[in-house]
Amino acid sequence: MTRSSWPLYEVFVRGKRGLNHVHVGSLHAPDDEMALRNARDLYTRRNEGVSIWVVKAESITASSPDEKDPFFAPSGDKVYRHPTFYAIPEDVPHL
Amino acid sequence: MDNAYDGLTDAGEEKHWAFGTGFTDALTGVGRDIPAVDREALTAYCLMLGDDALVYSQRLAEWCSRAPELEEDVALANIALDLLGQARLLLSRAAEVEDAGRDEDALAYLRDERAFRNVRLAEIDCGPGPGGDFGTTIARLLVFSTWRLALFQRLAGSADPVLAAVAAKGVKELAYHRDHAAQWVLRLAGGTEYSRERIVEGLAKVWAFTDELFATHPVEAALPGVAVDPAELRAEFDQVIGTVLTAAGLDLPETRQVAPLAGQSGRDGIHTEAMGFLLAEMQHIARSMPGAVW
Numbered sequence: 001m002t003r004s005s006w007p008l009y010e011v012f013v014r015g016k017r018g019l020n021h022v023h024v025g026s027l028h029a030p031d032d033e034m035a036l037r038n039a040r041d042l043y044t045r046r047n048e049g050v051s052i053w054v055v056k057a058e059s060i061t062a063s064s065p066d067e068k069d070p071f072f073a074p075s076g077d078k079v080y081r082h083p084t085f086y087a088i089p090e091d092v093p094h095l
Numbered sequence: 096m097d098n099a100y101d102g103l104t105d106a107g108e109e110k111h112w113a114f115g116t117g118f119t120d121a122l123t124g125v126g127r128d129i130p131a132v133d134r135e136a137l138t139a140y141c142l143m144l145g146d147d148a149l150v151y152s153q154r155l156a157e158w159c160s161r162a163p164e165l166e167e168d169v170a171l172a173n174i175a176l177d178l179l180g181q182a183r184l185l186l187s188r189a190a191e192v193e194d195a196g197r198d199e200d201a202l203a204y205l206r207d208e209r210a211f212r213n214v215r216l217a218e219i220d221c222g223p224g225p226g227g228d229f230g231t232t233i234a235r236l237l238v239f240s241t242w243r244l245a246l247f248q249r250l251a252g253s254a255d256p257v258l259a260a261v262a263a264k265g266v267k268e269l270a271y272h273r274d275h276a277a278q279w280v281l282r283l284a285g286g287t288e289y290s291r292e293r294i295v296e297g298l299a300k301v302w303a304f305t306d307e308l309f310a311t312h313p314v315e316a317a318l319p320g321v322a323v324d325p326a327e328l329r330a331e332f333d334q335v336i337g338t339v340l341t342a343a344g345l346d347l348p349e350t351r352q353v354a355p356l357a358g359q360s361g362r363d364g365i366h367t368e369a370m371g372f373l374l375a376e377m378q379h380i381a382r383s384m385p386g387a388v389w
Contacts, residue, residue, distance in 0.1 A: 006164070027166050034278060038166040041173050047118055 008057040009035040011042075013049040019094060021053050029054075121184065125260040129192055136317040137255065138193040139212060142202070143314065143362055144250075144258075145185030146213035149203055150370075151239060152178040153377050154217065158232065161223045170275060174236070177268040184261045191257075204381035208371055209364040215353065216304035218361070218370045226369065227300065230283055230293025235301045237276035241335045242308045244269040245328040254320040277339045284343035295345060302348035307355070308332075312362045 006028040012021035024043045029035035035054040044052065063071055075081070129137070155175035162168035186199040197205075220226025221235045247269055250262035283294035309329045315322040340347060359365040380387075 028164060029166065030282060034282070037275060037278065038170065041170040042166060045169075045173060 006030055009039070009054045010057050010060060011035075011039040012053040012055075013039075013043055014051040015048060016050045021051065024048075026057060027054075032056075121180070121264045122257065122260055126256040127191065128256060130254045130321055132254075132318055132321055134192055134194075136314050137321065138189050139314045140318055140322050141185050141189035141192060141258070143212040143312070144246075145182045145189055145202075146211050147217050147243070148178040148185065149182035150211065150213045150373065151217040152176070152182060153373055154221065155232075155236075158223055163229055167229075171232075174272050174275065177265075177272070181261060181265050181268070184257070188255075188257045188261070200381070204378045208366055208374055211364060211366065211370070211374070212362050213366075214304070214307050215361040215367050215370075216301060216308060218373055219301070219304065219367055220369050221297070221301065227297065228293055230290070230295075231297035231300055233276055233279040233283065234294060234297035236272060237280055237298075237336070237339065238301050238305060238308075240269050240272035240276055242305075242325075242328060242332055244273055245331045245335075246323050246325065249323040249327070253322070258321065273335075280339055280345075281343050284345050294343075295348075298340075298345070299348040299350050302350040303353045306352040307360050307362075310355075310360070310362075314362070 008026055009029055010026050011024050013024045014021045027035065027038050027042055029038045032054065036052060039052045039054050043049070152175045155171050155178070158168065158171045159175075160168060162171055182203070183199055186202045190197050190199055190202055216235065216239060219235075221231040222228040223232075227235075244266065247262040247265045251259055251266060253259040253262065280294055283290040285291075309325045309332070311324050311326050315324055337347070353367075356365050
């Protein structure tokens with residue numbers, strides 16, 4: 001088996017406080033099970049997580065930089081869609 | 096409750112730091128009472144278990160930057176660090192029970208080969224040196240972690256509160272080490288002809304040191320209720336190894352066992368040729384610059 005034949009996986013880790021899974025990085029692994037274990041070894045060494053998702057990078061459909069303007073520019077001037085008119089208390093975490 | 100969000104964070108945690116807080120000391124709240132047993136034997140027993148972890152940790156650390164893949168490099172280093180953590184707690188306990196002015200560093204760095212009490216399986220070269228390869232390394236990891244997990248599961252009930260706590264913590268670590276090894280055995284055995292050959296030869300090599308793991312030492316016999324009699328671990332060990340090998344479609348190795356020398360082996364300070372080289376590498380900085388800190 002050559003080095004390049006190990007597929008790329010994307011790793012998502014959930015912290016312990018009911019947060020969402022967050023993309024933390026990627027890795028190579030021979031299969032799904034080993035990807036999960038490699039993710040544990042690479043991305044949860046410092047007490048970061050209670051749950052891990054791994055998914056083959058090729059399974060992710062991503063938006064293209066070429067489509068950046070038609071995709072995202074239209075929302076740039078719709079300030080009324082943002083809840084920016086509320087005062088946010090300083091001690092609210094994760095906002 | 097003054098703040099509706101307090102419930103989202105654990106006490107003492109930094110609120111705005113999403114990951115990686117809330118570390119705890121492994122032995123918080125554990126009593127340091129020394130049970131009413133022969134202190135010399137208890138010191139020796141802590142050294143045995145500590146030296147197994149320290150010496151094997153040193154061997155695993157040799158893979159750092161040399162594993163077949165970056166991911167495996169980190170995995171083996173993590174396992175080495177788990178074992179180093181166990182070694183520190185156990186050597187500290189040995190120093191405490193011995194009460195002769197030595198600390199964990201003195202025990203790790205300033206003892207000579209004959210004073211080390213690790214089993215010989217921990218010290219042999221299974222790669223990346225000339226004595227082995229990744230297959231041999233995985234074979235040793237399977238044998239060592241299966242044996243030590245069975246030992247620690249029983250040691251968690253020890254009358255020594257520190258040994259019991261170290262074992263309870265170590266069980267979770269060792270369960271992962273064993274799983275990691277088993278996963279790789281399955282993949283090497285089911286991979287290519289060459290990978291299968293590597294794991295078969297690796298198992299044959301390390302198997303020669305298995306009988307020593309289950310030989311009851313006088314130190315263990317002198318500590319009923321505190322030490323675990325390794326002879327009791329054999330059945331569970333054979334069953335677990337049998338399950339993994341069956342799943343991998345491999346036969347149990349039939350290797351002639353490396354016998355004790357005049358009745359003595361690793362637990363008595365009688366080691367293989369590899370041990371001196373290992374200690375030289377592990378100890379030379381500490382010995383050439385005594386008391387150095389950074």
